[in-house]
Amino acid sequence: MERGDKAAASTCLLRARGGDATKGCIFLDYLSEGFLQGFSLIFSGNEEVWSAVAVTLKLSGLSMLVTLLFGIPAGFALGYFTFPGKSLLRLLVDTLLSIPTVVVGLFVYAFISNRGPLGQFELLFTIPGMAIGQTILALPIVLALTASAVESADSRLRFTLLTLGARGRRLLFSTLWEGRHQILLAAVTAYGRVTAEVGVSMMLGGNIKWHTRTVTTAITLETGKGEFSTGIALGVLLLCLSFVLNWAVSFLRRRGAA
């Protein structure tokens, strides 16, 4: 059925008023149709949609792994130790929090393209290449929030640990453990940033179907093509992903508190 026929068949109550109200009806029908088709794409197991989801999970998993591996220890060191140039470094990290994704894409592109210093590794238009860009986006978030979590930890806790005999690694781990909720929040925030970005994935991944097409780049493409329902399907999946992640975090926090 054509979109116009569906609009005519709709039971929209605004239609009787004519003019702008009719336009409003067409919009509502268009939206509801998009949602219906979107859900049918999800539940029918549309391969294109699920491929984008799989690429997104693989990519974000890889970039988050690297981010957390480097970001948590470095953020801890940034918050815990005092050293010359610390405030300048904090300022730099805070500035990188708001770096535009296309700028990151541009710089990483320059490095990993054929003419760049890392060109020999052929990372452009691959998931690892995209993960480099996403790591650069996520790293400042984990660094800054972990450093803040450590800085805001009660100094009396550290003092108590020290007088109980803790030192070295045990002291570091205990302080980290006490700030785990904020560090978890930092990880979730960073994850949100990498799954929602388009610039890096588009520039470094090239939006290649079945290979580097992520949920966000697919939404951009499908909406541009007028395939609104596919865009909605992917959007709903992205929201579900975010919901599951946040639910898992809140579950872990509740379990930790119990």
Place this chain on the structure above:
Amino acid sequence: MIELENLSVNLRTFRLESLSLRIAPGEFFMIVGPSGAGKTILLESIAGLRSLAGGRVSIRGLDVTPLPPERRNVALVYQEYALFPHMNVERNIRWGLRFAALPDDAHVHRLIDLLKLKPLLGRSPETLSGGEQQRVALARALAVKPSVLLLDEPLSALDPSFREDLRDYLAEINRGGMTLVMVSHDFGEVLSLGNRVAVISDGVLQQVGDVRSVFRAPANRSVAEFVGMKNLFPASIRGTDAVTEGGATLLLGKAAASGERLLGIRPEDVVIGAEHPGDSRNAFQGKVVSIVPRGMAFEVIMRTDGGMRITARVLSSALLSGGVAVGGEYWASFSPDSVHVL
């Protein structure tokens, strides 16, 4: 046991000035002073948690100044318990034992019994009352067998009933031979627990001595105000006579060095009555200007005909039976022995 020699700490906004103290083994030593006086900084300096600008800290005859906190064998308990929220009571108590060469399980059991923690062992800290949390914090600190227990206002955040209980526990721990150094800003707490006391204000040690002697005979205005000596009069002394700025003559219990000094009289030592006390020495007539309730007692503030403002602390029952009322004319009197020259 603990010896501080010219201890100085220089934080950006605060300085602890050249402080010297000696705390005997098994003593319940109190450090008091107003908020921001430097009491906690002093405690943390003993524990090795603050770097010193100068001076020396010795514990059991050993110079521990260059040693890190974990090698000083001192335990510190803060006002806000600082328990680990993700561990139950038993794991909290045993936390420090993982660093001990020979963990003493029997000692931990004794502590659990002493502090009555057995029914709480499996519980999470957040389900405990303030008093229970503080008992767990005490057990955790004592489990590592410190030679000194440092306490930073451990009773301040507790309800009065829990405070009484914890006072008893602390006294019990002290009777067991443990040296306790406790920071407080409540002189009532000091009187009920401490053997000796150091009064600090603005980072400077004002007075050290036996609790009762500091209470009765403070060294200067700052200490006098802190210990609640409300009647302070600048006076000119000649022998046993002291003439205040307002011209009133007070008789001293014993002769003091002549000169301009500060006189102090505790409000508990002042008697208020409707009749002249009979003895004309140190009796002044005046008008009661206000009566302020202070727990189980009242503070009666009187302005004498000579312009002196005298504060008396009167028990509620005495005040009610005596019929003292604001605006009435009364006599305030005190014995010559109650007049302290600061």
